[in-house]
Amino acid sequence: MAKIPRILVVDDDENIRTVFKMNLEDRGYEVDLAANGQEALDKAGRGFYNIALIDIKLPDMEGTALLNTFNEKLPKMKKIIVTGFPTLENAMKAVNEGADGYILKPVKMEVLIETIEEHLSKQREEEKYNERKVEEFIEARARELDTMTKYHRPI
Numbered sequence: 001m002a003k004i005p006r007i008l009v010v011d012d013d014e015n016i017r018t019v020f021k022m023n024l025e026d027r028g029y030e031v032d033l034a035a036n037g038q039e040a041l042d043k044a045g046r047g048f049y050n051i052a053l054i055d056i057k058l059p060d061m062e063g064t065a066l067l068n069t070f071n072e073k074l075p076k077m078k079k080i081i082v083t084g085f086p087t088l089e090n091a092m093k094a095v096n097e098g099a100d101g102y103i104l105k106p107v108k109m110e111v112l113i114e115t116i117e118e119h120l121s122k123q124r125e126e127e128k129y130n131e132r133k134v135e136e137f138i139e140a141r142a143r144e145l146d147t148m149t150k151y152h153r154p155i
Contacts, residue, residue: 005120006030006048010040010066011055011082016105020053023109029116037061041069049077050123051116053103056083056090064090064097071098076126078119082107 007029009020014035021031032049034040037058044052052070056063067079081094084105094102100122101115 004028004030005050005116006032007116008032008034008040008043008049008052010034010037010052010058010063012036012057012059013055016055016107020107020112023112024116027113035059037063037066040066044070044074044077049074051078051080051119053080053082053112056081056085056094064093064099067094067097067099076123078123080115080119 007024009017009024009031011017011020012035017033017035021033024031032043034043037060040052040054043049054063054066054070058066063081063083067081070077070079078100079098080101080103081090081099082103082105083090086104091102100119103112103115
């Protein structure tokens with residue numbers, strides 16, 4: 001059985017958090033909310049989220065600082081910046097800090113869902129690739145050990 005994707009919405013605007021939660025849960029996602037960067041860090045430290053939707057302007061830190069911390073500590077999580085302050089500087093900083101996506105407010109739900117699905121698909125492909133690499137390593141190591149036991153018998 002497939003796991004339900006988990007999404008962390010990080011935004012200081014309660015209305016945005018509520019609307020995102022309702023719309024995403026209606027589409028079958030498990031959604032958790034954080035009103036600031038520290039709350040997001042605490043929640044992400046307690047469990048895995050497939051995706052974090054991060055507002056660029058948070059009350060306690062810049063969204064890009066949170067993005068940077070998430071990239072260091074949670075590299076498998078997809079991070080999408082959501083901003084009502086679209087500037088070239090913000091976009092470049094988000095990309096340079098490793099954002100997987102960048103969405104402008106007001107958010108069109110179809111765009112949000114499309115972006116989430118795209119990144120979940122990439123995440124699944126990366127997971128399959130990593131599993132394949134582990135399997136290949138184990139198979140190669142087993143052949144190597146088999147060869148060693150054939151040609152290096154104890155006396």
